[in-house]
Amino acid sequence: MPSVAKSHVKAVRAFNRFYTQRIGVLKRYLDTDFTLTEVRVLYELAHRPPLAARDLVRELELDAGYLSRILRRFEDRGWIARETAPHDGRQHLLRLTEPGYAVFAPLQQKSRDETAALLATVPRDARPQLIAALEKVHRMLEPAAARERRIVLRDPVPGDMGWVVQQHGELYAREYGFDWTFEALVAEIAAKFIRDFDPQREKGWIAEVDGERAGSVFLVRQSAQVAKLRLLILRPEARGLGLGGRLTDACIAFARAAGYRKLVLWTQDNLTAARAIYASRGFVLKASEPNEAFGQKLVSETWELVL
Known part of the structure; x- marks a missing residue:
């Protein structure tokens, strides 16, 4: 493991505790019955073409068994459907159904509203500085293989x-x-x-x-x-x-x-x-x-x- 100063580790962990509490990650997501992981799965299915379960495992870095249980719950409620991949008849792709979109849409809007409320606590002239800092953290922590330097x-x-x-x-x-x-x-x-x-x-x-x-x-x-x-x-x-x-x-x-x-x-x-x-x-x-x-x-x- 690379050598990292203990003070740096402590600072990052302190920020993680502050931020997760600030955005409510420690409770049920947006005061609903969904976990943050479940909403992330819904988000990916709502914003992308049909994709395989293994794609979700890789991109969200989830345990395959845990994801399987989430998908089974969604499928039982009629929120997702499986279809045969056009390029490989042996593979099944997942897509969000109309009832699935109906469930996800208010979650997405509530997330937007709560984020806007959080930003509203920051003075207007300081918000560009906050966004620039967030973008910088995003770039610096992004895996090197995925990073495209500008x-x-x-x-x-x-x-x-x-x-x-x-x-x-x-x-x-x-x-x-x-x-x-x-x-x-x-x-x-x-x-x-x-x-x-x-x-x-x-x-x-x-x-x-x-x-x-x-x-x-x-x-x-x-x-x-x-x-x-x-x-x-x-x-x-x-x-x-x-x-x-x-x-x-x-x-x-x-x-x-x-x-x-x-x-x-x-x-x-x-x-x-x-x-x-x-x-x-x-x-x-x-x-x-x-x-x-x-x-x-x-x-x-x-x-x-x-x-």
Whole structure:
């Protein structure tokens, strides 16, 4: 089992207790004779084409025997019917009958009404924040195999540059031991980009994954013929998605379209992941020099790509 902090486990369990009590899961569902599991089965049958019992077992992660008892009860009451699968005469599919829909419809409406009542206790201007938080939890807890990451590269907007500075300061301190003079350098680069921005020859990109900022890169003018790649960074949870390469490729494409003849960058020799990206795109190491900066003994490198 993966190592998980006890405090994190405790926090999740505390929230589970709070939320299940808040939505009434500990009593009969919606003050009816149905359990939550029974209503989930009705929901799946009401909103999907006829499906096999094994599909319900797999998707709802139910015990086959328990589901069989639920289906038998529903069938005895005339709420579901079985029909032969068109592609396999040996298989039977389940569908909700008209009486089944008549039973389910008020349950669904009551659930909507109670959810609306719960949301009504939250101030109107705070509801978007609540929904965004719920969507984030949903995405993060969804099984990796079912998760489709939404990746976007977009232009910077107000607030992004402060985030870029913060991410550089925090990440480089944590992973490489850099002191806060590095954060000061990044802040100076960011401020200059904003003050002197030339949209025809300069551009920045913010990478988002599932609606959350995950990385950045900037291309700035160094001379009429030379552009410089700056501030390439990825949050640790965004690594492995190919985002570093996509951000670098965006810089290269823009530099070529803007008419630059050469793209250069400055980095350190211990930034192995970034150096691998540069090398794979055709950048060539042109110079290296030992130096002391940001509270560390480093080897600074200059790389360039002829466009």
